[in-house]
Amino acid sequence: MNKAREFDQSVVSELKALLGDRVSTSAAVREHHGKDESYFPYAPPDAVVFLKTTEEVRDVVNICRRHRVPMIPYGVGTSLEGHILAVHGGVCIDLSQMNAVLAVHESDLDAVVQAGVTRKQLNEHIKHTGLFFPVDPGADATLGGMAATRASGTNAVRYGTMRENVLSLKVVLADGRIIQTSRRAKKSAAGYDLTRLFVGSEGTLGVITEITVRLYPVQEAMSAAVCAFETVDGCTNTVIQTIQAGVPIARCDIVCDKTVGAINKYKKTSYRVAPTVFFEFHGSAASVVEQAETVQAIAKENGGMDFQWATKAEERSALWDARHNAYFACLQLKPGARAVSTDVCVPISRLAECVHETMEDVKDYINPVPLLGHIGDGNFHLMFLIDPAKPEETELAKQFNRRLVERALKMEGTCTGEHGIGMGKIDSMRLELGDDMMDLMRDIKHVFDPHNLMNPGKVVPLP
């Protein structure tokens, strides 16, 4: 792809006149902005701009639009689906310097942040208030990126995803207009929900520059529990019955026997090599004890073994340590490998069946295929370990993933619970939602971006 040849260099001159040395066309900077955490090949932009204000974003958008140059918003590059790859060249809009927390409203339980603020930065900033922002996708992503990809993660089972936790957005549209999608009221029935339309739009409808997010009180107490099971059915049945019993689980994750094996090797631990569920409970001191006791009883009825639970901070950390290390431990199963991560999400009643069929399907894959997931939401990831130098390994993993997606769709699931569509799942989404839905998305895209300049090639098929 020699996009740079076609790139109108006068764009760079105009950008430099506006931004001075906050424009870069150096190979190193372009390369850094042309790859993410996905398995997709490197696709650098033609130029990178480092912006500080919404008005600067508007000015850059106006320049790019006049020259018909693609624009790709960029946070910290932790996408797993190639969201930030400049597959059609263009200007990467790096928002990481837009990292001011603009307001924290303690009584209203919300905060207004610039798009480049990361979730950990926000939580550090509000630590003294007794509030926290719950959405935790693992990576320390920017809130702009998390809103744009409708991120979720371990806390979603109780606190929801970015869909539920964004109150309002400031967005620069492709024609340079700046909109605020909603006021700061906790709820509103005023007109079409454009906030939710931008949440998950992956930079294809406009550039999100500010986000108003919901905050939650840090509960008086937290407790954690870990339990191994003979079968994945035991895990899902325990979680289903726990939720039905009204226990407000805060986190609830599963790892498979292969993942536990990887952790044991990586951390020199000796956990039972079996499907294992990690729980976390938030509430009053009495309530978290009660919750853990309820889960222990339910787990026991479902073949739970080695149930451990803890209320003290250091004990909780120790219990969750295995889960937190799972990704890196699994990568070590094949040193030098990268992971092709799958992301289906099915109704929880079908989860065990979906996992069984999938495990059967992948049993002859060239490497062990560890599983980890957010069991309370029916969302799980397989890690296909591939050698990036061998494209045939990536291709093989993609074939397994295609079958997995088809299996999940047959069970009324989705091809992506939280990673988004990006470049690789457009066909899966068509299978999931049908041609008419795809046509509607394309028509909506056209309203916002008639020249297809906003992160082209992502979410919506090119015309």
Place this chain on the structure above:
Amino acid sequence: MNKAREFDQSVVSELKALLGDRVSTSAAVREHHGKDESYFPYAPPDAVVFLKTTEEVRDVVNICRRHRVPMIPYGVGTSLEGHILAVHGGVCIDLSQMNAVLAVHESDLDAVVQAGVTRKQLNEHIKHTGLFFPVDPGADATLGGMAATRASGTNAVRYGTMRENVLSLKVVLADGRIIQTSRRAKKSAAGYDLTRLFVGSEGTLGVITEITVRLYPVQEAMSAAVCAFETVDGCTNTVIQTIQAGVPIARCDIVCDKTVGAINKYKKTSYRVAPTVFFEFHGSAASVVEQAETVQAIAKENGGMDFQWATKAEERSALWDARHNAYFACLQLKPGARAVSTDVCVPISRLAECVHETMEDVKDYINPVPLLGHIGDGNFHLMFLIDPAKPEETELAKQFNRRLVERALKMEGTCTGEHGIGMGKIDSMRLELGDDMMDLMRDIKHVFDPHNLMNPGKVVPLP
């Protein structure tokens, strides 16, 4: 408005060929479908059809579109903002016979219903499962109407509004296509969130025919508490501190002294005539006691008086009886009156200030102006009692409401927390969201409904 004269009667012939006697043009039926619970004048459709399946809706939409006749979806007519008034004539699509609960997935905590199922019908249907559907706008509205207007109500503080509780929709588009907006997975990051775009679209983008909603476990125990306060500040501060303390309030409503006075008169009770907050807590038996005790302590610090709480069902009902009777009690303050209900929602930190200024503004209104509201969400309603025979009284109420909306907007609030835009709040929404947002909504409307046939005159200004 003599719309009927312009109405193409061949539409009725075609509809009758399709539906037989499930088409009505009788004056009584048209009149019944031409008014709702709002203060807007009667606006009957030219014909009413009673449909039973999504395919019938599609066929009717195709007939109406070919003849360029407006279509107005209708549930049970409990709108407070004129949503179902046929201000441009056309065909009323009555969905009340589409009242089948299609599936209940107990393990997945969701249900699939036709649009005409009411919330009480659903809750009755699932009673034996130990699950319930929480969104409660007061009226026994249809779930189709509730989705279309993004309804909420007393439980929203804990369980969210229709925005959070709709998983997927089946929709008939203006061009006759039938789409399913999402799969049944609990979360998904697949593409633009068209589910949320239809939630709150008030029938202007298509006809919702099926809804997949989230269900919740009925908790082991419920407790209720009622407390009077010297000031509205005392109420809001209690609620703010309660939420910040991490107490998961299930319901939390406020009534003002005038409302309590009206209740005392209507129910022959002797509650202290003062601002009063009603709480409801859901959880384990131990937890609801703990929650009520925490609130009692917080209320005491904020001038709470006559704190009462109860865990037994009959005692809880007795406590909440005053709140449940508030609307009708207030109507009795002026027998024969109708109510013009306001619906602003502000960040809770501004609620007391907003209520104070508003009370000062309305103190010389021709009748007492009672207040009731969902204090945990910052959403409150004033009831302006008007004589429907005197248009000047409605006009006066609307003037007060306009000032109230402007006040709420200055406090970062919204003109409608839960009633929707309908016909009367288009200008308020423009003030709230700005011209660019209105233009975007109009452009989106045009994608879905290029001939402006879907509930024209609502939400989006006519071209």
